[in-house]
Amino acid sequence: MHTGELAVEAQGLRKVYRTTRGPRIAVDGLDLAVPRGGVHGFLGPNGSGKTTTLRMLLGLARPTGGTMALLGQRVPDRLPQVVHRVGAVVESPKFSPGLTGRQNLLLLARAVGVADSRVDAAVETVGLTERARDRYRGYSLGMRQRLAIAATLLRDPDLLVLDEPTNGLDPAGIRSVRDTVRDLGERGVTVLVSSHVLAEVQQVCTGVTILDRGRVVATGPVAELLSEAAGGRHEVLVDDPEAALRLLLPAGYAARAADPPGTVVVDGVADPAALTRTLGEGGVWLRGLRREQVDLESVFLGLTGGSPAPLARPGTGGSAGRTTTEEQR
Numbered sequence: 001m002h003t004g005e006l007a008v009e010a011q012g013l014r015k016v017y018r019t020t021r022g023p024r025i026a027v028d029g030l031d032l033a034v035p036r037g038g039v040h041g042f043l044g045p046n047g048s049g050k051t052t053t054l055r056m057l058l059g060l061a062r063p064t065g066g067t068m069a070l071l072g073q074r075v076p077d078r079l080p081q082v083v084h085r086v087g088a089v090v091e092s093p094k095f096s097p098g099l100t101g102r103q104n105l106l107l108l109a110r111a112v113g114v115a116d117s118r119v120d121a122a123v124e125t126v127g128l129t130e131r132a133r134d135r136y137r138g139y140s141l142g143m144r145q146r147l148a149i150a151a152t153l154l155r156d157p158d159l160l161v162l163d164e165p166t167n168g169l170d171p172a173g174i175r176s177v178r179d180t181v182r183d184l185g186e187r188g189v190t191v192l193v194s195s196h197v198l199a200e201v202q203q204v205c206t207g208v209t210i211l212d213r214g215r216v217v218a219t220g221p222v223a224e225l226l227s228e229a230a231g232g233r234h235e236v237l238v239d240d241p242e243a244a245l246r247l248l249l250p251a252g253y254a255a256r257a258a259d260p261p262g263t264v265v266v267d268g269v270a271d272p273a274a275l276t277r278t279l280g281e282g283g284v285w286l287r288g289l290r291r292e293q294v295d296l297e298s299v300f301l302g303l304t305g306g307s308p309a310p311l312a313r314p315g316t317g318g319s320a321g322r323t324t325t326e327e328q329r
């Protein structure tokens, strides 16, 4: 069942929190298949179960049901066998404020038994070299986030799990984390990254899984999801839309005139060459042909109903009202 060809797998994963207001289903029979190598986005509205899923994968929360594997090893049972190959930032890491970033990493490197030389390499990878000898106390949020990523790189992980690494960062910080993540993916590391910044995800991720209310609503390569969502819709620009429709409709095309005048929209075009031939042979010459582009944001909003989950509705979703005393691990 868990083959090892995938970096991350989950089948029928479930998590029910017992809260003072009754059971709350955070993850509801989730299947996940993240291929090895590249960056995989893990998306969903607030409260859709992303953090809970990542915490279960890393052994930080106990599933109510289902099975999971990391790098082919069933977890949590075989987590000890695989944990040295997995890096993760799912909670704010604890660094000593009075030490420099580099000193913090040196301490960690010695604790996990890796050579000091790896520290400078990790710092370089996240683009923190210039500030590595400054005290952690004076780091901005973005620098702290990058140091946390650097800490996960000390052991040269095959799989990196990042929970909203760009949360709270300014555009420059977002870009630098994005570049770091992309570099790592290109070096063959599998990065599973949850995020709300869809434009970033679209730029960096090769694959994506979208959650809504604890379930997967879409998963696959980003390019495929986008082209599927676009449904082969094309815009044709012609001088005489009526003449174009007289040729297209009998030929079986789902075509209609649209704005601005001179535009014909055609759905489900598998072969644009055949479309242009139909028009040209009928004496209607194209002024333009444009394939409709869909961005990840519209796909996401279309699949998840467009709005974040309600924040404090008992028993259904929402991050508010979450307390550690409610937690059943």
Ligand SMILES: Nc1ncnc2c1ncn2[C@@H]1O[C@H](COP(=O)(O)OP(=O)(O)OP(=O)(O)O)[C@@H](O)[C@H]1O
Pocket: 017, 018, 019, 024, 025, 026, 044, 045, 046, 047, 048, 049, 050, 051, 052, 053, 316, 317, 318, 319, 320, 321, 322, 323, 324, 326, 327, 328
């Ligand atoms: N410790 C907890 N005790 C009780 N309920 C919890 C706990 N942690 C999470 N939940 C609930 O589980 C659901 C999923 O939360 P989770 O944090 O996994 O979502 P998320 O997708 O990471 O959200 P966000 O994007 O807001 O970080 C929510 O309804 C949340 O309130």
